[in-house]
Amino acid sequence: MIKNIQQRYHHGDLRTSLIKATVEMINKQGVEAITMRSLSNWVGVSRTAAYRHFSNKVDLLTATATEGFKQFSLALRVARLDYSEDELGRFRLMGQAYVQFAIEHSAYYGLMFSDASIQKTDAFDEASSAAFTELVDILVTLQEANKIKTEDPKMQANFVWSLMHGFSSLLINGKLQHIDDLSKEMTYLDQKIMASLVE
Amino acid sequence: MIKNIQQRYHHGDLRTSLIKATVEMINKQGVEAITMRSLSNWVGVSRTAAYRHFSNKVDLLTATATEGFKQFSLALRVARLDYSEDELGRFRLMGQAYVQFAIEHSAYYGLMFSDASIQKTDAFDEASSAAFTELVDILVTLQEANKIKTEDPKMQANFVWSLMHGFSSLLINGKLQHIDDLSKEMTYLDQKIMASLVE
DNA sequence: TAAAAAAGTAGACATCGTCAACATCGAGGA
DNA sequence: TCCTCGATGTTGACGATGTCTACTTTTTTA
Numbered sequence: 001m002i003k004n005i006q007q008r009y010h011h012g013d014l015r016t017s018l019i020k021a022t023v024e025m026i027n028k029q030g031v032e033a034i035t036m037r038s039l040s041n042w043v044g045v046s047r048t049a050a051y052r053h054f055s056n057k058v059d060l061l062t063a064t065a066t067e068g069f070k071q072f073s074l075a076l077r078v079a080r081l082d083y084s085e086d087e088l089g090r091f092r093l094m095g096q097a098y099v100q101f102a103i104e105h106s107a108y109y110g111l112m113f114s115d116a117s118i119q120k121t122d123a124f125d126e127a128s129s130a131a132f133t134e135l136v137d138i139l140v141t142l143q144e145a146n147k148i149k150t151e152d153p154k155m156q157a158n159f160v161w162s163l164m165h166g167f168s169s170l171l172i173n174g175k176l177q178h179i180d181d182l183s184k185e186m187t188y189l190d191q192k193i194m195a196s197l198v199e
Numbered sequence: 200m201i202k203n204i205q206q207r208y209h210h211g212d213l214r215t216s217l218i219k220a221t222v223e224m225i226n227k228q229g230v231e232a233i234t235m236r237s238l239s240n241w242v243g244v245s246r247t248a249a250y251r252h253f254s255n256k257v258d259l260l261t262a263t264a265t266e267g268f269k270q271f272s273l274a275l276r277v278a279r280l281d282y283s284e285d286e287l288g289r290f291r292l293m294g295q296a297y298v299q300f301a302i303e304h305s306a307y308y309g310l311m312f313s314d315a316s317i318q319k320t321d322a323f324d325e326a327s328s329a330a331f332t333e334l335v336d337i338l339v340t341l342q343e344a345n346k347i348k349t350e351d352p353k354m355q356a357n358f359v360w361s362l363m364h365g366f367s368s369l370l371i372n373g374k375l376q377h378i379d380d381l382s383k384e385m386t387y388l389d390q391k392i393m394a395s396l397v398e
Numbered sequence: 399t400a401a402a403a404a405a406g407t408a409g410a411c412a413t414c415g416t417c418a419a420c421a422t423c424g425a426g427g428a
Numbered sequence: 429t430c431c432t433c434g435a436t437g438t439t440g441a442c443g444a445t446g447t448c449t450a451c452t453t454t455t456t457t458a
Contacts, residue, residue: 008423117231162369176357177328234446409450415445416442423436427433428432
């Protein structure tokens, strides 16, 4: 007779489940509320089971942030491959996708850019710079097609990235005042970026 | 005979000392390393003495962040009152002062914008929005003097603030790649902001 | 100057991260 | 088929931490 899933000794895919549980718990209660015990309990496993998959709590959180960056890069890439738009339109879609990801996955986003709860690893750096590369790439392409100014693309990327990250994180933390119409605010930013990059 | 300061039963100005110690410890070891016990020990006081001045750890960190915002506002205001420059020049000085504060007081800055370690209070919100007001104010003044475009100053402020905050926090966390010349990078941003705001 | 308020201390306890030792399971070679 | 071994999960234990309670010492005030 096959045992009930909840009662099996071996969980099956504990590593993935723990990361999912971490994201859910951050969304509901914030990072500070995360404990190895409550996490294990939530997943239905004993206190120290997580240590078979992560060397410690920081390692688990870092892995979660790394996973976040992967999904983030994916979201940006999806926007970049929307061929119903021209290249410049796709670039603007990426901007929308950026903010949308930050809002919809604020737990991930906060963790990804929190220096406190995380300790950088090679995997983390790789996932994190992949997202940045996504941005530099399209800027280079746009320059080659003469759609935007010819400037150091890394500087352009730092500019756009700073603006997007600043806006998203201030928005998430409720530090931007008097925003009744988000899309209006984003349109404003879009105009500023376009004016800054287009000749 | 007057007792040695270190041996006095009453510390004298424990509240202030604790906040200072918090800043120092964050600078040296990061927020995670902060414990009530090590903090008290550092200041030369017993474990629970801090609880006479702060209701708990979060309260202490929030008070520290609030103090950070006060000094931050002050730094912005000092730049704004540099009358060797005209109004537009002072606005640009504020931008430099912003990034400079973030770099020189990265412990403060990280804490001020960390939603994890802090819990908003009235005093915190007040100090935090004072800094924002500093920015809106000068934008209004610049508009009235016809130095920049006439637009919703709050939107302009959100734009500038997002850019400054994004750049500063990415810079602090080492997420901006290939920055060998910081002043060159800041000049680039300055040009973008000017082009965006000036008619 | 006496009494109360303010500031600091020590004991105690629940919770947390995590190490060590032990238990159970699944896969593959004898 | 059985046996063994590596992977995975469990329980016990311990030191560190936040913070409550009760007590002590100093300062303020009436």
